[in-house]
Amino acid sequence: xxxxxxxxxxxxxxxxxxxxxxxxxxxxxxxxxxxxxxxxxxxxxxxxxxxxxxxxxxxxxxxxxxxxxxxxxxxxxxxxxxxxxxxxxxxxxxxxxxxxxxxxxxxxxxxxxxxxxxxxxxxxxxxxxxxxxxxxxxxxxxxxxxxxxxxxxxxxxxxxxxxxxxxxxxxxxxxxxxxxxxxxxxxxxxxxxxxxxxxxxxxxxxxxxxxxxxxxxxxxxxxxxxxxxxxxxxxxxxxxxxxxxxxxxxxxxxxxxxxx
Amino acid sequence: xxxxxxxxxxxxxxxxxxxxxxxxxxxxxxxxxxxxxxxxxxxxxxxxxxxxxxxxxxxxxxxxxxxxxxxxxxxxxxxxxxxxxxxxxxxxxxxxxxxxxxxxxxxxxxxxxxxxxxxxxxxxxxxxxxxxxxxxxxxxxxxxxxxxxxxxxxxxxxxxxxxxxxxxxxxxxxxxxxxxxxxxxxxxxxxxxxxxxxxxxxxxxxxxxxxxxxxxxxxxxxxxxxxxxxxxxxxxxxxxxxxxxxxxxxxxxxxxxxxxxxxxxxxxx
Ligand SMILES: Nc1ncnc2c1ncn2[C@@H]1O[C@H](COP(=O)(O)OP(=O)(O)OP(=O)(O)O)[C@@H](O)[C@H]1O
Ligand SMILES: [Mg+2]
Numbered sequence: 417x418x419x420x421x422x423x424x425x426x427x428x429x430x431x432x433x434x435x436x437x438x439x440x441x442x443x444x445x446x447x448x449x450x451x452x453x454x455x456x457x458x459x460x461x462x463x464x465x466x467x468x469x470x471x472x473x474x475x476x477x478x479x480x481x482x483x484x485x486x487x488x489x490x491x492x493x494x495x496x497x498x499x500x501x502x503x504x505x506x507x508x509x510x511x512x513x514x515x516x517x518x519x520x521x522x523x524x525x526x527x528x529x530x531x532x533x534x535x536x537x538x539x540x541x542x543x544x545x546x547x548x549x550x551x552x553x554x555x556x557x558x559x560x561x562x563x564x565x566x567x568x569x570x571x572x573x574x575x576x577x578x579x580x581x582x583x584x585x586x587x588x589x590x591x592x593x594x595x596x597x598x599x600x601x602x603x604x605x606x607x608x609x610x611x612x613x614x615x616x617x618x619x620x621x622x623x624x625x626x627x628x629x630x631x632x633x634x635x636x637x638x639x640x641x642x643x644x645x646x647x648x649x650x651x652x653x654x655x656x657x658x659x660x661x662x663x664x665x666x667x668x669x670x671x672x673x674x675x676x
Numbered sequence: 677x678x679x680x681x682x683x684x685x686x687x688x689x690x691x692x693x694x695x696x697x698x699x700x701x702x703x704x705x706x707x708x709x710x711x712x713x714x715x716x717x718x719x720x721x722x723x724x725x726x727x728x729x730x731x732x733x734x735x736x737x738x739x740x741x742x743x744x745x746x747x748x749x750x751x752x753x754x755x756x757x758x759x760x761x762x763x764x765x766x767x768x769x770x771x772x773x774x775x776x777x778x779x780x781x782x783x784x785x786x787x788x789x790x791x792x793x794x795x796x797x798x799x800x801x802x803x804x805x806x807x808x809x810x811x812x813x814x815x816x817x818x819x820x821x822x823x824x825x826x827x828x829x830x831x832x833x834x835x836x837x838x839x840x841x842x843x844x845x846x847x848x849x850x851x852x853x854x855x856x857x858x859x860x861x862x863x864x865x866x867x868x869x870x871x872x873x874x875x876x877x878x879x880x881x882x883x884x885x886x887x888x889x890x891x892x893x894x895x896x897x898x899x900x901x902x903x904x905x906x907x908x909x910x911x912x913x914x915x916x917x918x919x920x921x922x923x924x925x926x927x928x929x930x931x932x933x934x935x936x937x938x939x940x941x942x943x944x945x
Contacts, residue, residue: 472836475845477764502844510842520837523856532851533841585841 421593421623422446422469422512425484429461429468432478438464441483442649444642446593448488451615451624453638453655455631457670460644462627466595469625470512471496471505487511489592510537513586513622517598519578521570526562529570529581533589548588555621556584557614576607583614587622594618596626600633612637631671635659643667705927712924715917720925725887725903728914730922732889736898739891740804740883741873744811749865752819759820760827761849773824780817785877787813792881804897807883811872818871822864826857859940866937870930876901900926 423446429439439461446452454462464473473479484495489511496512499505510533522529530549531539539545549566553559558580562573570581579599586594596615600608615624615637628634634641634655641658643651643666651658651667662668669675723729755772763769787810795806830853838848854861872878876899883897885906890898900922907919 470840472840475836475839506842506844509840514837514840516833516837518831518833520831520833522834522838522852523858533843536842536847582837589842 419448420445420486421448421488422625423484423486424465424468425486427465427468427481427483427485429464429473429482430480431464432476432480437480437482438647439468440647444649444652446623446625447640448623449619449621450639451619451626451637452640452642453634454625454627454642454644455629455634455670456644456650457675458629459646461647462644463597465644466514466597466625466627469496469593469595470509470514471499472509472514474505487592506536510589511591512593512595513589513591514595515579515582515586515597515599518602519575519582521573521578521581523571524569525567526570526573526581527566530585530588533585537589552584552588553581555587555618556580557610557617558584574607576603576610579603579607579611580614583611583618587618591622593623593625596624598627598629601629608633631659631673643670645670708920708924708927711917711920712927715921716924720918720921724889725885725898728918730900730903730918730925732886732898733900733903733922734925735889736804736883736886737873737900740807740811740879740897740899741869744808744815744872745865745869747808748812748815748819748868752816753823753861755816756820756823756827757849757854759824761845761853776817776820779813780821783877784810784814784875785880788878788880788882791878796882802882802884802896804883804893804895807879807897807899808893810878810882811875814875814878815868815872818868819865822868823857823861826860826864827853829860830856863937863941866933866940870933870937873933874901874926874930876905880905 424442424444427439427442427444428437430437442465444452444465454465456462467473468481468485473481481497483497485497487494487496487508496508499508522532524532527549530552531545534545534548539548550559550563553562558577561577562581570578573581583594583599599615600611603611612633615626618624626634626638638655640652641655642649643658643662643664645666651662651664653663658667659671662671719727720729721731721734724732755776759769759773763772791806791810791813795809796802834856835848835853838852839845843851879899879902883899883902885902886896886898888898904919904922904926907915907922910916
């Protein structure tokens with residue numbers, strides 16, 4: 417058996433006030449310490465699936481989850497759809513981090529941005545915070561650029577730097593999984609390259625799921641690729657297989673740019 | 677060619693209207709400054725109305741406006757935060773939002789009459805508390821709508837990012853979202869303060885006026901705006917001069933608060 421960190425089992429998702437489900441019986445494995453890419457045309461449900469994996473949908477009332485999403489964390493297998501209490505959801509989000517399309521620095525200093533999640537998690541000791549902030553910034557390859565301006569506002573950084581700061585902020589919590597929703601689509605090519613390097617680098621510590629519209633990015637970066645279409649998971653396989661020799665005609669059409 | 681001509685005509689017309697509009701404004705400001713400054717003396721600020729100064733009026737006006745703000749700002753902010761962050765845009769939320777909008781556009785004299793009926797008539801005397809209540813009622817909907825609108829400008833991704841880092845909803849709102857909207861909300865508070873400090877109608881038959889210095893809110897309370905209203909109608913030259921001086925001071929105060937607010941928004945970040 418392969419080494420899973422997460423999996424969805426017959427997972428369906430319906431948005432509040434919508435009749436038809438946006439995701440239909442998705443069965444997707446997420447391999448530990450690998451990068452899994454999710455591709456597919458706009459509106460196929462990539463973000464919806466990603467946002468179920470840390471239950472961020474719960475911010476908005478009335479959505480419906482069905483099936484299972486299992487997390488194989490330190491305490492063994494757990495169906496995250498069964499979590500009810502706010503504290504359990506908070507713990508889930510500490511284990512499953514998320515990076516958004518647009519960088520989301522908080523209106524505070526660079527240091528406080530990185531320390532924020534740790535403080536929420538109850539880390540109070542100043543020297544531990546200092547160490548972990550530095551480590552996270554180093555792991556996210558922006559320590560050099562930021563070490564002399566840790567106390568300046570994060571809002572003054574460039575878009576690419578802000579995105580790496582957001583990654584540092586998430587990495588600092590030592591999550592099991594990191595979810596990326598088109599993390600480079602708002603960035604220039606150089607920043608994009610830096611983020612891609614970073615993602616390839618962090619996979620030794622965390623498992624990564626990344627949504628992307630960029631086929632090169634998916635094939636360069638990922639070990640596994642899931643192709644989705646209209647709320648269905650059409651095909652999931654090793655990235656090489658998906659790109660060189662897909663099983664499904666639909667996958668091939670999409671990858672070769674015949675639609676989407 | 678034709679289009680160029682049309683362009684020019686429109687340009688000339690709009691420049692002209694702008695000039696006319698601005699000229700009136702300057703005319704008012706110039707008259708006010710000229711008449712106001714020439715009627716200002718040191719004693720204007722050191723004497724009370726009874727002796728031909730505005731000291732007690734300034735203190736009274738600010739006392740009422742500040743106490744009203746101290747009540748209206750927290751209430752309005754909490755209501756605005758609830759509307760934007762906690763109501764999930766429910767039916768009740770839209771009722772409250774509409775109600776608040778209606779209240780905001782209610783003529784201030786109506787608020788004055790309302791408060792008169794509730795807080796003046798039953799006690800048989802004008803009183804400072806009633807004035808404060810009227811100003812508070814005026815201010816709350818303005819603060820609600822500023823808070824609501826400024827929070828709406830904070831991208832939802834910022835809330836999601838906070839939640840995704842393991843924050844609880846209320847911590848994210850208090851520590852991040854309000855901080856992100858801080859400048860806008862503070863500006864709104866300043867502008868609404870500038871708005872109520874210059875109001876006459878809500879005070880006219882609530883706190884009315886007082887010639888003497890007093891801090892007793894249970895009786896008639898000195899007011900700069902009500903005094904201007906009264907003084908301007910008196911036949912004697914001294915009263916009218918004092919009205920000019922008071923108007924000038926009031927305008928300067930409102931202008932300074934407004935400019936501070938605008939300056940803050942401009943220097944965001
Ligand atoms: N809040 C919502 N309420 C109702 N329907 C929604 C909501 N968000 C998304 N949808 C619908 O769910 C489907 C999947 O959307 P989703 O955002 O997951 O697509 P996506 O694959 O991420 O697309 P993109 O590549 O454009 O980001 C779409 O049909 C979309 O219209
Ligand atoms: Mg998406």
